[in-house]
Amino acid sequence: MAKKMISRLSVLTVLIVFLTACSKTSEYTNVIPADASVVASINLKFLASKAGLNDKENETAKQKVLEALKSGMNAATFQQLEKVMKNPSESGIDIESPFYVFSSSSFPYPTVVGKVSNEDNLHASLDMMAKEQICQPISEADGYSFTTMTGSLLAFNSSTVLVVNVSGTTQTEKAKEAITNLLKQTADNSIVKSGAFQKMEKQKSDINFLASMEAIPATYRNQISMGLPTEVKTEDITLVGGLNFEKGKIALKTENYTENEAVKALIKKQMESFGKANNTFVKYFPSSTLMFLNIGVKGEGLYNLLSENKEFRNTISI
Incomplete structure (x- = not known):
């Protein structure tokens, strides 16, 4: 009897572990390329609260907007819009999590990355937009769904949504091909492994950012690096900072980050x-x-x- 119970518990344990592994979604920040020279994380929840968008006096304004839109929409479309207006999380995008903007040489299109909270809700929101001719009907690609609108390509899967700024059919097609690879990235081959990114993530600002000196145009970067010791490379220096919006002021805090020992020694001398x-x-x-x-x-x-x-x-x- 005891052996049979232990056997059943063992099978149950293996099954739970297997199901947990299969249901785990990839972290949405894994899509940011490892060579991203500029990354910013934007906390919309903090910004909305500071802007007063959640105050009671703004509820009347939201209701007026809904009433104005109601007459020009069919019932199903308006119902979906009303749900999203009253509770933005119904859009299928997790607004509690930060949004990321990045610039990368391997994916040379301005891109915003967000976290998907409910893929079905996001699909419904985009279907509503397609009915109103704001975007094209949703299509399927290799490992993700996508739609296009003027100047933008929106791609998503169960964990991640990307809004990519593209121009023309050629850029759109190239971006679609590259997105397949981005969505397959793990933490080990993305920006997540970067010490500068990890330091940025620990900050609690409204907007956190990192900027490598590689992001500076070559003409100016050469002037800045002139006279530096040969063992100090500009790509080894990253500026990590945070921006906070407070009543009557904007606070900016930055610091240099590097893993190069020669750069660390130089910064120490500068501080002295x-x-x-x-x-x-x-x-x-x-x-x-x-x-x-x-x-x-x-x-x-x-x-x-x-x-x-x-x-x-x-x-x-x-």
């Missing part, structure tokens, strides 16, 4: 060249000043840093 500003000269600037920059510099540290710069030594005699 600066200190807390003592505001000695602030009193000489009029109150009407439009912009003011105040930096505390440690003379000896800055001198040592400049002395090690070959380009600076060749240009200026010390």
Whole structure:
């Protein structure tokens, strides 16, 4: 009896593990290419709350919009629109999760990535848009569904939705082919494995972002890198930051990120060249000043840093 019970429990355990593995959906951020030079995550929930879109006084405005649209739609289309207006999650897209925007050389089309909460609801929302001739009827591709609208290709599967900015039939077809590969990516061959991305994800800002120096046009990047030690490569330096919208102000916080030890040493020396500003000269600037920059510099540290710069030594005699 005991052996039979253990046998049944073992079979049940294996079955549960198997079903869990089969039902697991891939993380939607896995579609962002590993070579993405710029990535931003946008928390629409935070932004909507700060903008007051969820306030009671805006409910009347939403209702007026619905009434205005009702007369020009059939009953089924209006019913779907009303559901989405009252509860955006009914669209099938998870608005609680961040949306991502990225720029990549391997997928050279401006793209927004979102998380799908319910594929059937998303399908219904797009069917409604197709009936109103906002987009084309949904079609099937290799591993995903898609529709097109003016200047955009929208592709989705059970976990991920992408809105890709494309121009013309040729770009659209190339993007459709590339999307198949993007949706098959795992964390190991996407931006998710990047330390800079992981650091960005830990931030709690309204908009988080990372930007590699590779994103800077070559003309300016060459000027910036001029005089850097040979072991310091621009692609090894990434700016990670966050943007917060507060009452009466916008707060921006950034820091450099690198895994290159030579770059880390250089940044450390740079930080040692600066200190807390003592505001000695602030009193000489009029109150009407439009912009003011105040930096505390440690003379000896800055001198040592400049002395090690070959380009600076060749240009200026010390």
